[in-house]
Amino acid sequence: MNQSGHIADLLGKQGYRLTPQRLMVVSAIENSDDHISAEEIYSQVVARYPNVNISTVYRTLELLKRLSLVTETDLEGGRVRYHPADKGHHHHLVCQECGAIIDLDESLLEPLQDALLREHNFIADLRHLAIHGRCVRCGR
Amino acid sequence: MNQSGHIADLLGKQGYRLTPQRLMVVSAIENSDDHISAEEIYSQVVARYPNVNISTVYRTLELLKRLSLVTETDLEGGRVRYHPADKGHHHHLVCQECGAIIDLDESLLEPLQDALLREHNFIADLRHLAIHGRCVRCGR
DNA sequence: GTTGTAAATGCAAGTGCTTGCATTTATATT
DNA sequence: AATATAAATGCAAGCACTTGCATTTACAAC
Secondary structure, three states, X not given: OOOOOHHHHXXXXXXXXXXXXXXXXXXXXXXXXXXXXXXXXXXXXXXXXXXXXXXXXXXXXXXXXXXXXXXXXXXXXXXXXXXXXXXXXXXXXXXXOOOOEEEEOHHHHHHHHHHHHHHHOOEEOOOOOEEEEEOOOOOO | OOOOOHHHHHHHHOOOOOOHHHHHHHHHHHHOOOOEEHHHHHHHHHHHOOOOOHHHHHHHHHHHHHXXXXXXXXXXXXXXXXXXXXXXXXXXXXXXXXXXXXXXXHHHHHHXXXXXXXXXXXXXXXXXXXXXXXXXXXXX
């Protein structure tokens, strides 16, 4: 069902041009089975279409973020990773000491999201958050 | 009391060298009355000590973060700002649309912090968080 | 199928920050 | 005060990402 890329369909329907570069960036994200970095997307695309520019990759990612078709997460610090928005929102606990990544269910952040809306009329964008800290083993 | 810089005292007591560059970075942060960027610190220091290098500023900030003497916040996206840790932890709601910044009390994040500790044994570092989203006026 | 045009791309330079390595220097020891 | 040395700095290059601008191109209208 996700076969020939429903992100591409959505882009087309909203009037964005379906350039080969764009389509290849989109399919790299859709076919990656976990979080993929811009550099990884770029090298996949370059392999089949040698004259793409990395700035096109970044601009496409920017567009997909704006349209809420992908989410980004800063797991490493200094290199962001991307994920199709419809493959589920989840969050990550990242240990600053050992680098361990613990997956976190979306529901844990709902109370916070509600409180921000209630008390500050603020619609928080908490899809795919990375919370940094210390895991069991590393926390003193 | 904050006069001759208690951050400097703490650095000295922990065995770190009190170089002029370091002292000037520290005092720039202590004397700034809100969040200050690395670039701003650098230009203050350069004015009085022309041959400092920006990498020294960044390395000092790195050290101060590690020792929990300053906290950093990404208010803009692409430029981080620094703040003495003892001037209070607070958080910010940043509107992605209009750029408005709403200050947020620390207490709002305590339930989340507690839940992460209880359910995942994870000590979250939530001092000075920036939560992005849409403010009242911009949220549809 | 041609043509026109705004949208998207490529390129090159720029930004904020980091890093490896050789040199300098704050501090402890004499 | 002079010396030794590990820590800190300066420099230059690198990294991830962004941006301005000239060129190309997907798509709509003929």
